[in-house]
Amino acid sequence: MRKWFFLFIIVVLGLLEVAVLDYFKIFGVKPDLFLIVVVILSLFFELKGVIFFVIFAGVLKDAFSINTFGINTLLLPLWSFLIMKLSKRISIDNNFILMAVIFIITASHNIITGLILVFSGGFFIPLGISLRIAFLESLYTAIIAPLVFKIFRTFPRWLPQGAWNWE
């Protein structure tokens, strides 16, 4: 049941990002909910338990975008893997550390995506616009991440006893 629940959450967030989030754009950028969900899943669960959902989130994002298919499908599991490694060495309970991690991951994700777009020859974005997107999106995503985390942390109260535990 919990697996269907996470699948449902990813689908709903994906639909929100595609259909609704445009109304919350600031300076032409909107936050990356897919990335926040991946970070949440990576912090709470083991890799083998969430890899399917992380890949599913990547495939969903790739399907709705016009970039090279597979960029998000491969990058999101990579960030998930790195987050898991990092969470074993430092504590990400503090909101500021969480925001910093999300900022760095989002910025890296955008830089890699931008470079792939340029070198794949498909699309070209001027440098000024690229830097604006990379920086502002990272900042916006990092700012709303604690809010999304807080909502997820209250989930155990909404679910039946034991449903939040993966095993």
Add this chain to the structure above:
Amino acid sequence: MLKFKKKSLIYLAVSIFLLTLLSSLNPALRTTILSTFKYPLSLLTLIRREIGGIIFYHRNLMQNEGLKREVDLLRNKINTLDEIYLENRRLNDILSLKQKTPYKVIAARVIGRSPDNWSSVVIIDKGRYNGIKQEMAAMTYLGFLGRVIETTESTSKIMLINDPNLGVSCIVVGSRQEGLVSGTLGNSLIMKYLPKGADIKISDVIITSGLTDAYPKGLLIGEVIEVGEELSGLTRYAIIKPAVNLSSIEEVLIIIP
């Protein structure tokens, strides 16, 4: 410091293989997913529109009254223009000029947008079943909108005019100065590589030139709001405010050539 084990190398190799495989499966996967999510997206858009109607009731009421007055004024203008049109036809008949037929359009609703910030793309609820093909031009009642870049059986993706990867050949109404308009992923467009002596000024109207077969001639792009000189000093640029409010598009018209 992270240790890179054999497992990590295997992961990298598998990733590259998967990327290649996924790229080849691209059309099939994208088609399936877009077709699956068409109705949930349409439902969500409908709910959002209804909630917006309730929240912005007063604003919509004021807007409605203003638009009614504008419609009455335009109706009068249309009547006048009808007379001029009939007279023009009569004169053309006399001169035996070939009549140009207006283009056909397919109306579609916007059900979603690109999830990333690297492109300006909207998803509509019509596709190949409805006669839409790639490279067709898209517009709204206010002006030019963009171009169809991807189609599935029941959905299509349109790249908007404020995407930097879409360049549209345009002219300035009046001076007939030609230029290429592209986007900035924001609320404005830019017309670049104008010669130093280009005849263009603020509040000039920009329309499609029709020099290529890609877009019909005469579609309204927008109005010039700023003219400046490039850093090199050799060329000029113009910032254009689009005629269409690209952040609140609800319906589009796909032009059938």
